[in-house]
Amino acid sequence: MLKDLFTKTKKKKYATIPSDRDQQDVPEGLMTKCSGCKKIMYTKELQKNNKVCIHCGYHHQMTAYERIESLFEAGSFTELDRNMLSVNPLGFPDYLEKIEKDKRKANMNEAVVTGTGKIEGYEVAVAIMDSHFRMGSMGSVVGEKITRAIEKAGELHIPFIIFTASGGARMQEGILSLMQMAKTSAALKMFSEDGGLIVSIMTHPTTGGVSASFASLGDINLAEPGALIGFAGRRIIEQTIHEELPEDFQTSEFLMKHGQLDAVISRTELKEKLVNILKIHVPGGEWV
């Protein structure tokens, strides 16, 4: 428009003062500002503490590979099905372009990493979701990879551990995504019937179809502090019941209060607690 031509050439005649937020910003890399308490700390220090704020205990999101590094004995992790890739079954506009973009951004092929490895000597199969890739949403690949990891755990008679982080079923694959809830749950059922141990650790966020399938199906269901966990979205609920929801609604602590979780465990203690669980589930125990 004609008006735009003029505004563009206009020079700023005033000095700009950096906002409080900008002033607090620090060069990326060396330092990190906590998303919880806004305090600044060395990135290295934060990483060493498993991305849990050393001041307030806020749990920053971890990538799947960071999680693997923090849990497994060095060199013990073998990834499964890394080469399984999404297609566009519904011919959904722009779907594969979005996948490509996330592949580069998150430097991974899909929203879940699966494999086997050792945690303090205990061999386990694991599926770790990563919300940096398409919000961790579950389409055919995520469902199939998790199913295969469960089947692998069954074959090897080892426990299955899942870290969930997902916005739910992936819309772009429509009904196929919904059916992944059934596929993964069916695999867990078979595994469970054979006496397999399932541990679910819900991390931020675990919602929708993921919350309503494998995330809730652990023999032991754990959650990280402050994670958003729930079935329906907060906004949809507010619109439906015309009621303001409590601030802690659908957090780990809220679920804990309502008897929906076995425990809320800080990431800094998670490995220790997992090892504890694994130890107790060694068939017949460890006679000393």
Place this chain on the structure above:
Amino acid sequence: MIGDLEFERPVTDLRKKIDELKELTETADVDLTAEIQKLEKRLESLQDDIYKNMKPWDRVQVARHPGRPTTLDYIPQIFSDFLELHGDRYYGDDEAIVAGIATFEGIPVTVIGHQRGKDTKENIRRNFGMPHPEGYRKALRLMKQAEKFHRPVICFIDTKGAFPGKAAEERGQSEAIAKNIFEMAGLKVPIICIVIGEGGSGGALALGVGDRILMLENSTYSVISPEGAAALLWKDASQAKRAAETMKITAPDLFGLGIVDEIIPEAKGGAHKNDLKDQATAIKDSLKRSLNELLPLSTVEIVDQRYMKYKKIGQYEIEEERNLDQIKSR
């Protein structure tokens, strides 16, 4: 006709015109028989044209039609000796799901289905067919009972979805749905699921894991409602029509994707236009066919085949390792 939908307006208009002419022939002194015959022929071809080429959005409207038969309409037509059983034994009785025992062609069965209302009063009682956790837990309790007595389970699916409410979340909506899916996958009796209206997301799937998935011709089944999809994808709920087309949610679409085993035909324009008995007979025939195939199977065969049915669902490709290294080096 009352309750006619937007897409069938041309049919409605033409029918009205024919009725007018008929009345005129009777009352006035003109003979329009030839004209009426011509128009009736046109009506027929117009109906064929409109009802055989229904767009996804048209089917969404039909699936949601207030006059569309519900679970409780079908039960007395299809089953005998139905006795409704109530409650989850933990919290309450959710009337958005009805369940009970009955016989089908002489065989004892357990019947479970979403139940919506046909008017406001009944809809409030039935919570618009949107269950709370106790509804799913009632369903599960009766499925386990069916397993104990070796009765096949028949599920009718007709819900917009699980109820999005505060109480539902507090009582573990996610866990209730997950547990149903989990237990249905391993249930040691045949399960047949019939989508009779809307199949909305996890709330539908919680009654929807079976050996056969049948679908009425104009019902829908989707991961999210067209409105919800439009709001999320294009930040505009009014694009629901476009979303309905993109999401592949109709019976023919789902049959094509291999999710649905059989499409049960409806009358032109939808089940609400059919005689209830005729529609029930069509469902009955389908049900009989499925049970004939499933009843001879052993418990192990049933569960294994069900597992393979779901294991197959999904599309992906396996990339060769050398391409992967390229991705890694990027």
